Amino acid sequence: MPELPEVETMVRGIRAHVTHRPIGDLVACANRCKPINIKPTLARLRKRVVGKTFQAVRRLGKRVILDLSDGSSLAIEPRMTGLVLLADPPDVEHLRLRWDFDGPGQYASFWFWDRRGLGTVTLFDQAALKARFALGTFGRDALEMTADHWVESCHKSAREIKVLLLDQKTVAGIGNLYASEILHRAGIHPGVPAKSLTPDALERLTQSVQFVLNKAIEYEGSTLGDGTYRNALNQSGRYQNEHRVYMRAGEMCSVCGDEEIVRIVQAQRSTFYCPMCQPESKGSGRKSGSDRRGFKPSNRKTGR
DNA sequence: ATTAATGTTCAGAA
DNA sequence: TTTCTGAACATTAA
Numbered sequence A: 001m002p003e004l005p006e007v008e009t010m011v012r013g014i015r016a017h018v019t020h021r022p023i024g025d026l027v028a029c030a031n032r033c034k035p036i037n038i039k040p041t042l043a044r045l046r047k048r049v050v051g052k053t054f055q056a057v058r059r060l061g062k063r064v065i066l067d068l069s070d071g072s073s074l075a076i077e078p079r080m081t082g083l084v085l086l087a088d089p090p091d092v093e094h095l096r097l098r099w100d101f102d103g104p105g106q107y108a109s110f111w112f113w114d115r116r117g118l119g120t121v122t123l124f125d126q127a128a129l130k131a132r133f134a135l136g137t138f139g140r141d142a143l144e145m146t147a148d149h150w151v152e153s154c155h156k157s158a159r160e161i162k163v164l165l166l167d168q169k170t171v172a173g174i175g176n177l178y179a180s181e182i183l184h185r186a187g188i189h190p191g192v193p194a195k196s197l198t199p200d201a202l203e204r205l206t207q208s209v210q211f212v213l214n215k216a217i218e219y220e221g222s223t224l225g226d227g228t229y230r231n232a233l234n235q236s237g238r239y240q241n242e243h244r245v246y247m248r249a250g251e252m253c254s255v256c257g258d259e260e261i262v263r264i265v266q267a268q269r270s271t272f273y274c275p276m277c278q279p280e281s282k283g284s285g286r287k288s289g290s291d292r293r294g295f296k297p298s299n300r301k302t303g304r
Numbered sequence B: 001a002t003t004a005a006t007g008t009t010c011a012g013a014a
Numbered sequence C: 001t002t003t004c005t006g007a008a009c010a011t012t013a014a
Helices: A004-018 A042-049 A126-132 A147-154 A161-165 A176-186 A199-218
Strands: A023-028 A037-039 A054-060 A063-068 A073-077 A082-085 A095-101 A109-114 A120-124 A262-266 A269-273
Touching: A004 A054, A004 A063, A004 A082, A004 A109, A004 A199, A023 A042, A037 A042, A042 A120, A073 A082, A073 A126, A120 A126, A147 A161, A147 A199, A161 A176, A176 A199, A176 A269
Parallel strands: A037 A120
Antiparallel strands: A023 A095, A054 A063, A063 A073, A073 A120, A082 A109, A095 A109, A262 A269
């Protein structure tokens, strides 16, 4: 499920191969899959894209943005299982769209592949893109968040910190997997209200977001058990080997060695955490000492 | 054979 | 205003 590190890996993977090349055609792949959700229609998008070039490829939250030479931009949103590929798709059935380039180049085309078909491709003109991703309508990028920004985002909110982390309007790029990993490294219990976090906890959160996301980018993202996520050349990421809590319910915490990782459900999504490293009490002060022992997990489900 | 679970986003309701 | 719920989708585990 592509989150910030996976989408960043996609962007870096295709950038050199898709920019400044004339687009010869855009077609729906010939298989029984629907060509996913396209705005406007495929036919109209095709007319708007053919003959142009991509001037730049960048990331906005969890979307791949391709800036066209006429000032408009294409936003590819992988959602759960979408991939951009230069070659070697995981399978041919779930290829959805293909862009063909004219002229020389290492790869003649690139694809949007999506097993579940929740992904979207949307064309924005310059003004519409600006409006859609303006601060306030869309959150600041997770890698741009300073401690002051976190204070501003958290100090009024009654929501659980894990749920707030997932809100793309509050902060862009964090998804279910990295939310659990980030909070574990920060020593913050996922269920505490955002506004209860102390300045110290928010400082740790700031650092943890930077550390975890940058490390995950360095490792080219996480390819989970189902093997869905792949880079542009259909290679697995390597950050899954570094996960400390995600999908590790019932395992001993590798950091404290004293407690099993627990799975709970928040906002209909799985959360994983360590009751020892992430105490529930006030402001999640990790070093407060008084809550080192005697803590009871707030939820008893430990299955995976 | 049916049902639940999986994760992201958005529309619409509370 | 803020927060919550359900739908969309494909595949697999129970």
